[in-house]
Amino acid sequence: MSTMRGIAGWMIVLACLSGCGYNDLQGLDEDTKAAWSEVVNQYQRRADLIPNLVATVKGYAGHEKDTLEKVVQARAQATGVQITPETLNNPEAFERFQNAQAGLTSALGRLIAIAENYPNLKADQNFRDLQSQLEGTENRIAVARKRYIDRVAEYNKMVRYFPTNLTAKFLLHLEERPNFAVADEKSVATPPPVKF
Template sequence: MEIYPIVLAGTIFASVGWFIFSYNRLAEYKARAHNHWHQINVQLQRRYDLIPNLVETARTTMNFEKSTLESVVQARNMAARTLQGIKGNLTAEKMEALFQADQLLTSNMHKFLAVVEQYPNLRSVENMRCLHEELVSTENRIAFARQAYNDAVTRYNESQMRIPTKWIASCTEHAPMEFYPISSEEVKNSFR
């Protein structure tokens, strides 16, 4: 009996098994990264939904600070539109646009909260305190979701760099994913 056909069959079987295993691992890592992106999406939407309530609560007390309120609302609307425009298509350009819109919103929220600090009667309003606490909680959730997403993207992208999985990634159109960036300004300034 000749051993060559058995070795050939074993090699083919092992190669196909290895291909399937590697492809499934890439698909799993990509699915995890997308799941974490959806968690960021949920938390960003939660933030965008809180902001109008904060603004409305402040509007009744801050009659002469309309420009601050309007800039927060405009930045919120722009960020929400940008987030809606992504719809699961995480290109580098769309991720950068979301990052820029989110930075503008964060900057305007810091200005808004600085103005709120100047109004002791507004700070004492129970609804404002609750909304502020909810916003801080949401910011923490966003930070956690962003870290989980970036960790998942790192694992996915690293798996594509290793040979032989790199070959499978190139054959099956598994492109590297984009990270969700964080600025040093955002790290220094929280909504606390």
């Protein structure tokens, strides 16, 4: 009789464990880390292109020193803020990373705009190649961020939904992860004025 109770007890424990989401949470945790690694990889690719781009622009527009220095400073800030998958649970660190990358994006936009004032620079094959690579990298960043956003959404749902939230909180000590956000949602929601 006690053997039957023991077997029945183990069957109940196993049935409870199968619904706890332990393996699903572990899998989603790894998926978000992998997606984050791809985001970082694409940002690093962009950072690696910048020295060549700055050098090319400097050859044609050396007196644009202020803009070139801002790009170099923004790159240094962006590469100086490192977030590992383990620190992704820190919203402040995530926001610092996102702000540093946004600063670099803004500085690069100003650098590319300079090319409009220099026809010889716009015609330079090296500049055009670098600009094309940079545009491709920006697209890759957007795709990698989208994949990360999707993975974090799945992960955060599992961390919050019952009964997996119990496993996440008490067994694995998992918390929701921050996600990318738009700095000024009101400005994005307002359509830009079109003037002819």
